Amino acid sequence: MNAPTPHRSSLALRRIALFEGLGDACLDRIAAECDWRHVDARTPLFTRASEGGEVYFLCSGRVRITTYSATGREVTFRDSEAGEHFGDLSAIDGQPRSADVVTLEPSVLASLSAPAFMAMLEREPLVATRMMRNLTALVRRLTERVIELSTLGVQTRLHAELLRLAHTAGVQGDNTARIDPAPAHAALASKISTNREQVTREISALTKRGLLRKEGLHTLVVTDVQALANLVAEVRGD
Structure with missing residues (x-):
C-alpha cells in the first residue's frame, strides 16, 4: 500500500545525478512538473511490454530492474540506488517498457511524463548531454554483459x-x-x-x-x- 504523497521538493531532486549543476529555478520547475509518490517495498512500478513513458527519479530507496523468461526464470539487469533515474528508454522512443521494475525497500519517487521529460531535455542542454553519456555507458555495460554470458x-x-x-x-x-x-x-x-x-x-x-x-x-x-x-x-x- 502506498504511503501519503510526499511534498514536491526541488531539494530532493538535488540528490538525482542527472540534475547535478542545475540552478534552483530549473529544479523548482522540474519538481512542480513531477508526480511524487512514496512507495512501499516489493511494489511493482511497471512491467515489461507495458505502456507508459514516465521517467522516474529515485529520491530515496532502492529498486530492481529485471525481467522474466517464458519459463518464469528471473533475469536481473541491475539494482538502482537513490540518486538514479530509470524509464527513459520508453520516454525517448515511445515504445513499451523493456523490463520490469520493483521497489526493494520503501522509496520516494518523482516522475515526469514523456512529453515533460523531452521538453526538459530540450531546454536543459546540460541534462541532454548527460543523458547521451548515460545511454552510451548503458550500451557499453550491456555489450560487456553479452560478451561475458557468451564466452565466460x-x-x-x-x-x-x-x-x-x-x-x-x-x-x-x-x-x-x-x-x-x-x-x-x-x-x-x-x-x-x-x-x-x-x-x-x-x-x-x-x-x-x-x-x-x-x-x-x-x-x-x-x-x-x-x-x-x-x-x-x-x-x-x-
Missing part, C-alpha cells in the same frame, strides 16, 4: 559481477571493498544467468581462499580486490 563460465561470471560490485561500493586503501547490502545468492544468480546453488558454491570457494569474508547477515567484504581482478583478467586474456 559461471565461475568467472560471478567473479566479474563481484568485482563490479566491489568497485561500485568503493575500493579502500587497503585493497578491500565492503559490499553492503550484498545481493542475495538468488539475485546474483539471476544477474549472471545461473542458479542459486552454483553461486553459493562459488562464494563458499572464494571464502575458503580468503578472497571474501562475510560480516553479519547482509555484508560481504572482498578482502583482495586486485586478486579478484587478476582471476577475471587471467580467464579473459587481458
Whole structure:
C-alpha cells in the first residue's frame, strides 16, 4: 500500500545525478512538473511490454530492474540506488517498457511524463548531454554483459559481477571493498544467468581462499580486490 504523497521538493531532486549543476529555478520547475509518490517495498512500478513513458527519479530507496523468461526464470539487469533515474528508454522512443521494475525497500519517487521529460531535455542542454553519456555507458555495460554470458563460465561470471560490485561500493586503501547490502545468492544468480546453488558454491570457494569474508547477515567484504581482478583478467586474456 502506498504511503501519503510526499511534498514536491526541488531539494530532493538535488540528490538525482542527472540534475547535478542545475540552478534552483530549473529544479523548482522540474519538481512542480513531477508526480511524487512514496512507495512501499516489493511494489511493482511497471512491467515489461507495458505502456507508459514516465521517467522516474529515485529520491530515496532502492529498486530492481529485471525481467522474466517464458519459463518464469528471473533475469536481473541491475539494482538502482537513490540518486538514479530509470524509464527513459520508453520516454525517448515511445515504445513499451523493456523490463520490469520493483521497489526493494520503501522509496520516494518523482516522475515526469514523456512529453515533460523531452521538453526538459530540450531546454536543459546540460541534462541532454548527460543523458547521451548515460545511454552510451548503458550500451557499453550491456555489450560487456553479452560478451561475458557468451564466452565466460559461471565461475568467472560471478567473479566479474563481484568485482563490479566491489568497485561500485568503493575500493579502500587497503585493497578491500565492503559490499553492503550484498545481493542475495538468488539475485546474483539471476544477474549472471545461473542458479542459486552454483553461486553459493562459488562464494563458499572464494571464502575458503580468503578472497571474501562475510560480516553479519547482509555484508560481504572482498578482502583482495586486485586478486579478484587478476582471476577475471587471467580467464579473459587481458
